[in-house]
Amino acid sequence: MSTTPTSSPRTVPCPPSPAGCGAPAGASCTSHGGTRERHNFHRARTAALEAARIAAVPAAKLVADTGAWVRHGKHAADLLDKNGFTVEAEQLRRAVSEANGHMSAKQAIAFLVDQAQGGEG
Structure with missing residues (x-):
């Protein structure tokens, strides 16, 4: 079985502000100073997932x-x-x-x- 992260950005933590919101792995990204849950992910979190997938190979x-x-x-x-x-x-x-x-x-x-x-x- 592969140890490569899955395709969901939720599996990696979101980078801290200003690029992201600092949400831990498994949690949804937030906006408006953490008061609202986002329905998508910060670009920095998506980039972090891609970097993790590449690093695993x-x-x-x-x-x-x-x-x-x-x-x-x-x-x-x-x-x-x-x-x-x-x-x-x-x-x-x-x-x-x-x-x-x-x-x-x-x-x-x-x-x-x-x-x-x-x-x-």
């Missing part, structure tokens, strides 16, 4: 932390191959090929996270 974290030179899925696959993630690199190359070469590094990271969660990609 070493191959995706490597690509995300590398920097601006990795701009394409092919570059991400080459980086993974050079750093010992040969299985992930081959899966990513196959996905880039199936997408007719149209895959950004951001899409490659999302693909790697989805694969780690047992998704089809």
